[in-house]
Amino acid sequence: MTIRVELGTSLLARNEEMAAEIRYLCQDNNIFLVNIMSSPGAGKTTLLEKSLNFLKTHIKVAVIEGDIATTRDADRISAQGINAVQLNTNGACHLDARMVYQAFQKLDLSALDLILVENIGNLVCPAEFDLGENLRIVLLSITEGNDKIVKYPVMFRDAQMFLLNKIDLLPYTDFNLAELEKDLRTINSELEVFHVSARLGLGIEAWSNRLISIVRNHRRSES
Amino acid sequence: MTIRVELGTSLLARNEEMAAEIRYLCQDNNIFLVNIMSSPGAGKTTLLEKSLNFLKTHIKVAVIEGDIATTRDADRISAQGINAVQLNTNGACHLDARMVYQAFQKLDLSALDLILVENIGNLVCPAEFDLGENLRIVLLSITEGNDKIVKYPVMFRDAQMFLLNKIDLLPYTDFNLAELEKDLRTINSELEVFHVSARLGLGIEAWSNRLISIVRNHRRSES
DSSP: OHHHHHHHHHHHHHHHHHHHHHHHHHHHHTOEEEEEEOSTTSSHHHHHHHHHHHHTTTSOEEEEEEESSOSHHHHHHHTTTOOEEEEEOTTOSSOOHHHHHHHHTTSOGGGOSEEEEEOOSOSSGGGGOOOSOSEEEEEEEGGGOTTHHHHSHHHHHSOSEEEEEOGGGGGGSOOOHHHHHHHHHHHOTTOEEEEOBTTTTBTHHHHHHHHHHHHHHHHHHHO | OHHHHHHHHHHHHHHHHHHHHHHHHHHHHTOEEEEEEOSTTSSHHHHHHHHHHHHTTTSOEEEEEEESSOSHHHHHHHTTTOOEEEEEOTTOSSOOHHHHHHHHTTSOGGGOSEEEEEOOSOSSGGGGOOOSOSEEEEEEEGGGOTTHHHHSHHHHHSOSEEEEEOGGGGGGSOOOHHHHHHHHHHHOTTOEEEEOBTTTTBTHHHHHHHHHHHHHHHHHHHO
16 A cells, blocks of 8 residues: 555656646747537537637647547648647546657747647546646536536546636536536636537637737736 | 556556456346446436336336436435435546455345446546446437547457447437438447437337347356
């Protein structure tokens, strides 16, 4: 048992060192780094596809795609004319800072304002690993049910922005919006909340504009 | 790195020992053990709620509910008049055999034919841990998208039964059934497939009857 705790500590300590390196690279290049997390199939890639249309006309953006297998997600992003780096974890259930640092080596950092990292679809493990990000976004889709906030609390406690996706499917489910709002207030009252349907493009312009404004404010304060 | 590999090996070896203990308990009591896995919110608990109505009139069944936090799922199952043991992992991303063994201590094994284990909502980590089960069922919901088969291959490769849930939402998504079937054939051609809508009760009787028949055949062959 002792070994297990020590290893966990050293694993997370090593991750913190790499996250610090990433923060240094971001500061040096005035880049804003976003870590996007959710269950599998909550709609992270579709959100990115639709949002990049707005983002790319205002700021210089690249995407790092985390997946266990396949380059499908990076291919979808590249099809938008956006630089996308695919990270395959070959079984690992989360991205760590070392992987993201490796992806940074494939990007021209001096030519970017924003890097969006799409983490592995997993509502548990990715929350434990700091990637050196400026902003953590967690996505929940209507069809997953509103009880996920209290059942997977760490992910929602440590995020700053919350996107409720597939809002168009609300009439076809038992999702309880009032209960969701009560649980969010209890677990993380500072979460900034957006309702979207990535597939239909609903709410995408509003949240994209908000992200652009956050990135610009950050760049002004850093420069 | 060496320590990490050794630890992983001993962790899985210890898990195998506990899984063997569970298999011994199941054989001794002529119990059939099922491990149900999926993403968060794919509908495992709703599936159980609806299926238990059929199962409980034919066989003696109990449920072990795995969650990171809350007793919500076990409460939902108990409300059906079924014995349910809640396991809270307090952050861990999967159930292991030791946890399930502890839950077994809370059940009257001599009075049961079937134990259904609902694993943590996670399409990655639970696949690595043998719980001593006779049958692995993986649930995918229509709203997660058909690409999950190739993106999370281990979970689908190691299961024997596949339930496609929320089939009623097919018209409101871009889910490609033909692609799903092609990918399933490639990754695991022996998977037994059922289409269901747990929420609406569609297909529940058919798969419940199939499960009852599997349990009865197993009991006959063991006794």
